[in-house]
Amino acid sequence: MMLLLSPAELDRLRVVLVRPRNPLNIGAAARAMSNFGFVHLRVVNAYEVAFREARSAMRAASLLKRAQQFSTIAEAVADCSLIVGTAGRDSEAPGPVRRLEQGARLIRAQLANGPVALLFGSEKTGLSNEELSYCHWTMRIPTREEHVSMNLGQAVAVCLYELIRSGRAEPVRSAATCARAAEVDRLTEVLLDALRTSGYVKARTAASTEQKVRRLVRRLKLTPADAELLTGMLRQVCWKLHSAD
Amino acid sequence: MMLLLSPAELDRLRVVLVRPRNPLNIGAAARAMSNFGFVHLRVVNAYEVAFREARSAMRAASLLKRAQQFSTIAEAVADCSLIVGTAGRDSEAPGPVRRLEQGARLIRAQLANGPVALLFGSEKTGLSNEELSYCHWTMRIPTREEHVSMNLGQAVAVCLYELIRSGRAEPVRSAATCARAAEVDRLTEVLLDALRTSGYVKARTAASTEQKVRRLVRRLKLTPADAELLTGMLRQVCWKLHSAD
Numbered sequence: 001m002m003l004l005l006s007p008a009e010l011d012r013l014r015v016v017l018v019r020p021r022n023p024l025n026i027g028a029a030a031r032a033m034s035n036f037g038f039v040h041l042r043v044v045n046a047y048e049v050a051f052r053e054a055r056s057a058m059r060a061a062s063l064l065k066r067a068q069q070f071s072t073i074a075e076a077v078a079d080c081s082l083i084v085g086t087a088g089r090d091s092e093a094p095g096p097v098r099r100l101e102q103g104a105r106l107i108r109a110q111l112a113n114g115p116v117a118l119l120f121g122s123e124k125t126g127l128s129n130e131e132l133s134y135c136h137w138t139m140r141i142p143t144r145e146e147h148v149s150m151n152l153g154q155a156v157a158v159c160l161y162e163l164i165r166s167g168r169a170e171p172v173r174s175a176a177t178c179a180r181a182a183e184v185d186r187l188t189e190v191l192l193d194a195l196r197t198s199g200y201v202k203a204r205t206a207a208s209t210e211q212k213v214r215r216l217v218r219r220l221k222l223t224p225a226d227a228e229l230l231t232g233m234l235r236q237v238c239w240k241l242h243s244a245d
Numbered sequence: 246m247m248l249l250l251s252p253a254e255l256d257r258l259r260v261v262l263v264r265p266r267n268p269l270n271i272g273a274a275a276r277a278m279s280n281f282g283f284v285h286l287r288v289v290n291a292y293e294v295a296f297r298e299a300r301s302a303m304r305a306a307s308l309l310k311r312a313q314q315f316s317t318i319a320e321a322v323a324d325c326s327l328i329v330g331t332a333g334r335d336s337e338a339p340g341p342v343r344r345l346e347q348g349a350r351l352i353r354a355q356l357a358n359g360p361v362a363l364l365f366g367s368e369k370t371g372l373s374n375e376e377l378s379y380c381h382w383t384m385r386i387p388t389r390e391e392h393v394s395m396n397l398g399q400a401v402a403v404c405l406y407e408l409i410r411s412g413r414a415e416p417v418r419s420a421a422t423c424a425r426a427a428e429v430d431r432l433t434e435v436l437l438d439a440l441r442t443s444g445y446v447k448a449r450t451a452a453s454t455e456q457k458v459r460r461l462v463r464r465l466k467l468t469p470a471d472a473e474l475l476t477g478m479l480r481q482v483c484w485k486l487h488s489a490d
Contacts, residue, residue, distance in 0.1 A: 024269070028396055035388040035395050060392070101411055142409065143280040147305070150280050151273055154402035157395070161403045162410075164387065166346055191478075198485035200478055216474060220465050229461060233436075233445055237482060240443035244489030 004166055005037075009111040013163070014040045015156065016076050018131055019122035023053035028153025029120070030060040030067070036160040041067040042076045042117075073119070073134045080117040082110045085127050085135035086155060088148040095137035103139035104162040118159065123152050179227035187227050188217045190234045197241040249411055250282075254356040258408070259285045260401065261321050263376055264367035268298035273398025274365070275305040275312070281405040286312040287321045287362075318364070318379045323427040325362040327355045330372050330380035331400060333393040339460040340382035348384035349407040359425070363404065368397050378456045379426070381463055424472035432472050433462045435479040442486040 015033055020026050020043060030041055041063060043051060054064060070076035077083045084107060087097065098106070110116050119135060121127035126149070132138060141158055143150060150158070179187075192213055195201050201209045222230065260278055265271050265288060275286055286308060288296060299309060315321035322328050329352060332342065343351070355361050364380060366372035371394070377383060386403055388395060395403070424432075437458055440446050446454050467475065 028399060031392075031396055032399055034392045035386075035399075037389050099411070141280075141406070142411070144282050147276075147279045150402070151276055151398065153396065154273060154277055154280075154399055157399035157403055158406045161386070161406070165407075166344070166387065194482050195478055198482040200481040212474075213478075216471060219471060220467075222465075226461060226464060229457075233440055233458075236445040237439050237443040237486070240486060241482070241489070244486070 004164055005108065005111060007037075009108070010037045010164075011039060012111045012115045013038050013107075014042050014077070014080060014115060014117045015160075016042045016044060016073070016117050016119045017046065017152070018044045018073060018119055018127060019046070020120075020152065021047045021050055021123050022152070023050040025123060025152040026050060026054035027060070027064070029156040030054070030064045032153065032157035032160050034060040034063050035157075036164045038160060039063060039066075042070060043067060044070045044073055044076045073131055077117040077119075077134060079115050081114040082107070082116045083119065083135045084116065085119045085132045085138040086121070086159060087132065087138040087140055088126055088143070088150070095135070097138050097140055100139055100141050100159060100162050103137070104159070104165070107163060120152060120156060179222045179224045183224055183227040183231075184217055184222070187222070187231045187234070188214050190231055190238060191217065193238045194234055194241060197238065249409055250353060250356060252282075254353070255282045255409075256284060257356045257360045258283050258352075259287050259322070259325060259360060259362045260405075261287045261289060261318070261362050261364045262291065262397075263289045263318065263364055263372060264291070265365075265397065266292045266295055266368050267397070268295040270368060270397040271295060271299035272305070272309065274401040275299070275309045277398065277402035277405050279305040279308050280402075281409045283405060284308060284311075287315060288312060289315045289318055289321045318376055319426070319430055322362040322364075322379060323430070324360050324425060326359040326423040326425045327352070327361045328364065328380045328426060329361065330364045330377050330383040331366070331404065332377065332383040332385055333371055333388070333395070339378060339380060339463060342383050342385055345384055345386050345404060345407050348382070349404070349410075352408060355423075359423075362426075365397060365401060375456060378459045379463075381466075424467045424469045428469055428472040428476075429462055429467070432467070432476045432479070433459050435476055435483055436462065438483045439479055439486060442483065 015029060015038060017026060017029060026043065026046065033039065033041060046069065051069065084103065107116050119127060121131060141150060141155060192210060195213065260274060260283060262271060262274060271288065271291065278284065278286060291314065296314065329348065352361055364372060366376060386395060386400060437455060440458065
């Protein structure tokens with residue numbers, strides 16, 4: 001896998017969950033972090049029971065064990081040079097509201113220099129205006145106007161994916177080698193044999209049917225292996241057809 | 246919000262959950278679909294209780310109510326011309342395994358022409374090789390090698406996000422109209438009939454041979470006309486084989 005962020009850069013992101021209520025969401029956030037290579041989870045004013053339950057989650061257990069608890073956002077982001085909030089609806093957020101695609105680019109650039117905090121609000125209300133006031137700007141996942149609000153665990157997954165997502169299109173695998181004409185001809189002959197023996201080819205239209213078959217086989221653009229496989233199959237069919245004659 | 250996919254294109258995606266076990270995940274998949282504007286949810290062999298419980302989920306309730314249940318993958322994807330599986334680890338998947346960024350581009354291009362099915366496997370095992378044999382190719386979310394497996398609801402969210410994500414999409418060669426799964430299935434069945442009758446399929450290895458045949462037929466990437474042509478040819482061959490019995 002080609003990494004867009006270096007290990008040092010991955011290590012500089014702090015995922016901050018503010019007032020999470022549901023242990024499953026805390027666990028899901030941790031799992032997505034582990035999937036994409038981020039390590040620092042911080043929770044602010046987590047509902048105590050939720051946090052304890054989440055810690056017992058099987059997946060990403062070590063990441064959860066190292067998660068840090070804070071009672072204020074100020075403390076949770078104290079070591080960061082950029083603080084970004086996530087918001088569904090347009091809120092009275094300070095600074096610009098950026099679409100995720102663009103926001104992620106700016107975060108990546110900043111991660112080269114120093115720690116960045118990415119804040120997610122509680123399941124019900126998101127980040128409050130008070131909480132957003134700690135952020136330099138906010139980022140919005142491009143959901144539909146009619147259903148803006150995402151599940152917390154899914155929102156974390158989508159944001160982290162965008163951060164590690166590769167912008168450069170992967171080189172498309174070069175077209176598979178095609179079967180050579182001789183191999184294609186061999187397949188054509190055995191298919192024609194089956195069609196003649198079974199009565200598909202009529203004497204009156206034999207020439208045009210043969211052309212049709214030849215063109216069809218060429219359109220298949222078979223690899224050498226597939227041409228051989230199909231030829232073997234049809235040979236068996238022909239053998240059976242002839243043995244019944 | 247600038248839309249990358251038109252409403253008609255959004256309407257052509259079928260999100261197919263195969264053997265989902267956890268109602269929360271079915272609900273989470275539906276919610277992500279609603280967030281990003283997709284509407285057609287299909288479940289194959291859902292654990293019955295899970296499906297019933299998921300239907301009572303508060304979010305995306307109407308989408309869940311319209312979700313369709315199927316007992317086989319073949320039925321669930323019958324109207325689709327492109328079937329894409331999602332896979333964590335490298336499996337014996339047919340066709341190429343593409344990174345999500347690249348796969349999503351190809352899916353978007355195909356959505357301009359016809360319905361596309363995007364398959365997600367069960368929480369524990371993902372898609373089996375048998376299930377993957379229905380897919381033209383597979384797509385992989387670029388997670389870390391050390392923690393490949395994503396939560397189902399999060400995987401759905403990330404894949405759908407990538408589909409609607411903005412970014413100058415490079416012009417993708419418009420995919421030729423492909424035969425629908427039902428047409429490909431018909432061809433597969435008649436080819437299998439010929440191979441069984443002629444003795445190519447051995448009882449001991451019948452299951453793996455059938456998978457091999459299914460994958461082969463999908464690799465051919467037939468147009469609807471060619472699928473019909475080849476099916477007609479093989480029908481005649483089968484007729485002759487049976488009449489000789």
